Amino acid sequence: MSGDRAERDNVLRVALADDQALVRAGLRALLERQGIHVVFEADHGGAVLEQLSQHAVDVVLSDIRIPGIDGIAMLEQLRARGNATPVLLLTTFDDSELLLQASEAGAQGFLLKDAEPTELRDAIARVARGEALLQPVSTEPVRARYRYHAGDAPRALFSEREVAVLRLLAGGYSNKEIARAMFLAEGAVKNYVSVILEKLDTRDRTRAVLKAITLRVI
Structure with a gap:
């Protein structure tokens, strides 16, 4: 609102x-x-x-x-x-x-x-x-302080394009900005983000980025 x-x-x-x-x-x-x-x-x-x-x-x-x-x-x-x-x-x-x-x-x-x-x-x-x-922020301190158990590993492997989207998410870019940077339709970016959140078992973009850093996806 x-x-x-x-x-x-x-x-x-x-x-x-x-x-x-x-x-x-x-x-x-x-x-x-x-x-x-x-x-x-x-x-x-x-x-x-x-x-x-x-x-x-x-x-x-x-x-x-x-x-x-x-x-x-x-x-x-x-x-x-x-x-x-x-x-x-x-x-x-x-x-x-x-x-x-x-x-x-x-x-x-x-x-x-x-x-x-x-x-x-x-x-x-x-x-x-x-x-x-x-x-x-520096990724190593995040990995050192925010650890996950083996069961928290991604549900599936990430494609090269999904990793690219994750890196832009980590930079704070919106779906529209990611779409422009990667020459994709905004709807396609939304789909990539949905798949990423599903693989990382979270509904929150911020936690997805932190988890991806911890698990060395990015």
């Missing part, structure tokens, strides 16, 4: 959470220059939860390490309430374990703070549309 509202109004509305006032001010100025409306700011997770009960936004943009109720705990409480507002978590650390925790909690996006302004704007737009975004 939030993504539909964003497209209808053509103005993305975000909640901004960071415990540093200067960082919030910088992010607000950056976002507003790119036509994104900051509905409210918060310096801790509890304030985000309180404000979201009063104000609707398209995306929550939050530092992952805010004090009190941190970004991940805030996200978990938000989902427990049945609130599906997309959440994009920011961090200064390229930490695969944090990415996994954020994914488990239901985050749509995870981005490093040193991302370019255009990358941040694009990330917000993507998660507002319902897409998942994982900034590329």
Whole structure:
């Protein structure tokens, strides 16, 4: 619903959470220059939860390490309430374990703070549309910290084209973007994604990517 509202109004509305006032001010100025409306700011997770009960936004943009109720705990409480507002978590650390925790909690996006302004704007737009975004991370730490039992192996082998689609999924690309990159119809990409999810025994694109990394499919 939030993504539909964003497209209808053509103005993305975000909640901004960071415990540093200067960082919030910088992010607000950056976002507003790119036509994104900051509905409210918060310096801790509890304030985000309180404000979201009063104000609707398209995306929550939050530092992952805010004090009190941190970004991940805030996200978990938000989902427990049945609130599906997309959440994009920011961090200064390229930490695969944090990415996994954020994914488990239901985050749509995870981005490093040193991302370019255009990358941040694009990330917000993507998660507002319902897409998942994982900034590329080192694969070895993911494999080391997120292991699967033998029974979790893929149900079938992957074709070369399925592996190519998986790699683009890992880069956060949408079905439409994958279709353009691979010169395929969007419907064909949807079919490939469905087969990939079936082989990895998951219905979630993010978990499919993490599992594919762990099992050395990509």
